[in-house]
Amino acid sequence: MSMEEVAGDLTFPPFARGSAALDTPPAFLDMLPVATCACDAQGRVLWFNSRAVEIWGRKPRIGDDGEKFCGSSPLAFNGPSALRQETPMAAGLRTGKPARAVEGQLERPDGSRVWVMVHIEPVKDDNGRLIGAIACFHDNTAMHAAAARRAEEQSATFQFTEQLQRLATIVETSDDAIISKNLDGIIQTWNQGAQRIFGYGAEEVIGKPVTILMPPERFDEEPGILARLRRGERIDHYETVRRRKDGTLLDVSLTVSPVRDHAGRIIGAAKIARDVTAQKRAEAALRDSERRLQDLLAAIPAAIYTTDAAGTITYYNEAAVEFAGRRPIIGADRWCVSWKLYWPDGRPLPHDECPMALALKEGRPIRGTEAVAERPDGTRIPFIPFPTPLRDAGGKVIGAINMLVDVSERKQAETQQRVLLRELNHRVKNNMQMLQSLLYTAMRQTQNQEARKVLDDAAHRISAMAAAQRVLYGTTDATRFSAGEFLEAVCSTAQQTFPPNVKIVWQADPAELGNDIAMPLALILNELLTNAVKHGRGAGGSNVVGVALRQSDGKDGFVLSVEDGGPGFELQAVKAQSSGLKLVQLLARQLHGEFQATSTPRSRCTVRFS
Numbered sequence: 001m002s003m004e005e006v007a008g009d010l011t012f013p014p015f016a017r018g019s020a021a022l023d024t025p026p027a028f029l030d031m032l033p034v035a036t037c038a039c040d041a042q043g044r045v046l047w048f049n050s051r052a053v054e055i056w057g058r059k060p061r062i063g064d065d066g067e068k069f070c071g072s073s074p075l076a077f078n079g080p081s082a083l084r085q086e087t088p089m090a091a092g093l094r095t096g097k098p099a100r101a102v103e104g105q106l107e108r109p110d111g112s113r114v115w116v117m118v119h120i121e122p123v124k125d126d127n128g129r130l131i132g133a134i135a136c137f138h139d140n141t142a143m144h145a146a147a148a149r150r151a152e153e154q155s156a157t158f159q160f161t162e163q164l165q166r167l168a169t170i171v172e173t174s175d176d177a178i179i180s181k182n183l184d185g186i187i188q189t190w191n192q193g194a195q196r197i198f199g200y201g202a203e204e205v206i207g208k209p210v211t212i213l214m215p216p217e218r219f220d221e222e223p224g225i226l227a228r229l230r231r232g233e234r235i236d237h238y239e240t241v242r243r244r245k246d247g248t249l250l251d252v253s254l255t256v257s258p259v260r261d262h263a264g265r266i267i268g269a270a271k272i273a274r275d276v277t278a279q280k281r282a283e284a285a286l287r288d289s290e291r292r293l294q295d296l297l298a299a300i301p302a303a304i305y306t307t308d309a310a311g312t313i314t315y316y317n318e319a320a321v322e323f324a325g326r327r328p329i330i331g332a333d334r335w336c337v338s339w340k341l342y343w344p345d346g347r348p349l350p351h352d353e354c355p356m357a358l359a360l361k362e363g364r365p366i367r368g369t370e371a372v373a374e375r376p377d378g379t380r381i382p383f384i385p386f387p388t389p390l391r392d393a394g395g396k397v398i399g400a401i402n403m404l405v406d407v408s409e410r411k412q413a414e415t416q417q418r419v420l421l422r423e424l425n426h427r428v429k430n431n432m433q434m435l436q437s438l439l440y441t442a443m444r445q446t447q448n449q450e451a452r453k454v455l456d457d458a459a460h461r462i463s464a465m466a467a468a469q470r471v472l473y474g475t476t477d478a479t480r481f482s483a484g485e486f487l488e489a490v491c492s493t494a495q496q497t498f499p500p501n502v503k504i505v506w507q508a509d510p511a512e513l514g515n516d517i518a519m520p521l522a523l524i525l526n527e528l529l530t531n532a533v534k535h536g537r538g539a540g541g542s543n544v545v546g547v548a549l550r551q552s553d554g555k556d557g558f559v560l561s562v563e564d565g566g567p568g569f570e571l572q573a574v575k576a577q578s579s580g581l582k583l584v585q586l587l588a589r590q591l592h593g594e595f596q597a598t599s600t601p602r603s604r605c606t607v608r609f610s
Contacts, residue, residue: 043068057108092120199245325375338373359387532564568599
């Protein structure tokens with residue numbers, strides 16, 4: 001019986017339709033299987049029968065304003081929890097209209113919940129004035145639960161049907177061959193994937209032995225497979241060879257699982273066959289490629305080795321053995337093939353801090369680093385490493401490759417070059433000292449003031465060139481020099497020729513310049529310092545000269561500046577009178593640079609060059 005049918009069976013007796021219905025109820029109401037109660041026009045409970053008490057789980061207080069409209073609390077109708085003013089009884093008293101088959105849920109004092117079907121009948125007096133209402137309700141929890149179970153069963157059946165349909169679709173549209181067979185090896189089902197791979201239609205193979213798919217030399221595989229299936233074993237990724245309808249062979253990977261009936265007995269097998277012919281060809285091509293790569297690495301006359309992501313050595317060529325003086329242990333040695341490592345200055349270099357370890361830890365190639373390897377016999381080899389991380393298709397570091405370039409011959413050549421440079425430096429220095437002595441001798445002997453000034457300027461210029469020459473030949477690099485060392489040498493040399501109250505303050509960026517710039521730049525700096533000392537005295541006769549050599553316009557541009565506390569000068573007005581400024585401009589052009597002079601906020605001369 002449906003809820004609607006139950007609702008239709010609940011009708012109010014005639015006594016409930018007149019004003020007398022709100023009086024004390026007749027005793028037979030306690031014998032009814034339906035709960036009933038009455039409320040006055042304000043919603044106060046007037047009476048109720050024993051079935052109502054059973055459903056409510058309590059007895060409400062008659063005429064109590066705190067228990068209006070219903071004997072149960074909390075309660076819910078048509079969804080969330082409802083207030084007493086929202087119950088069907090309250091609505092009937094408010095509107096004067098009857099209510100039929102309103103379903104709701106009551107909560108008993110013990111916490112249990114009961115589903116009820118409620119009917120409300122308003123009661124009016126002889127003048128048609130609403131004076132109260134009577135409610136009839138019954139417990140339909142069992143019916144509600146049954147309906148919920150039916151809904152769950154229907155939903156489960158629907159879901160199961162959907163899953164079966166989805167599974168059937170997956171099987172039918174799979175690119176893999178999905179086949180079932182009985183324990184005699186007879187094919188029972190055959191999907192489209194099997195037809196694409198083997199070339200047979202379902203009607204050609206169902207009912208035939210599965211050996212139709214095997215080349216003759218593989219017939220002996222089937223008895224072993226069937227025996228394992230009877231034992232309940234599953235066969236995973238068994239690689240073998242099968243035959244198409246046209247007789248061509250293909251590589252396949254088989255997964256075979258037992259099929260059981262409802263009693264758990266094995267009645268057959270489900271087989272998934274994947275065509276791995278292309279994969280096998282790719283693997284063979286990869287092996288050939290790896291073999292060619294190893295042949296290539298073996299032919300390169302430089303030590304080469306590889307590691308995994310943890311730094312464990314996985315490969316090395318014979319040149320690496322010759323370089324290290326030992327044969328590395330694959331799978332055990334880490335980071336480097338060498339026995340011991342050192343920095344160029346002789347400090348020990350731990351293997352886990354070597355360039356290869358750094359490349360793996362930071363995931364980047366390491367360049368511009370030198371180290372020294374020591375062989376077990378004690379010989380040492382200076383080298384340059386070129387560690388480079390290796391990544392998979394997703395960009396993850398999976399290892400690294402390193403090439404070690406022996407620079408012993410280069411180091412020997414550099415040593416010979418340094419010997420030659422020292423000899424050249426000695427000879428040039430002697431010549432400059434001799435030239436300075438001649439200039440000072442000539443200056444002391446002449447009485448002509450103009451000649452003395454020219455000779456003195458020439459001596460200062462020779463001193464600046466000598467200072468630059470000391471920096472050039474004092475460096476280990478034969479092609480470049482340090483900006484800071486250069487500025488310190490030239491400024492210190494010039495400081496010795498100036499009065500005691502002159503102070504030169506210098507600053508330089510940590511940069512290097514090419515050797516061909518040194519001499520012109522030293523002469524420019526000497527002229528600007530001489531000019532600042534002569535014309536740039538500040539208040540009280542003190543003279544502080546600031547010198548700076550900064551990088552600009554990227555790494556290739558530089559600015560040399562000289563500042564003093566003097567009034568400054570207008571370049572166009574004085575350059576015709578000053579041979580020193582003319583020399584500065586000439587040398588600036590030689591450096592492909594530009595010379596400028598400003599007077600505010602301080603007197604400042606700058607040379608920009610690259």
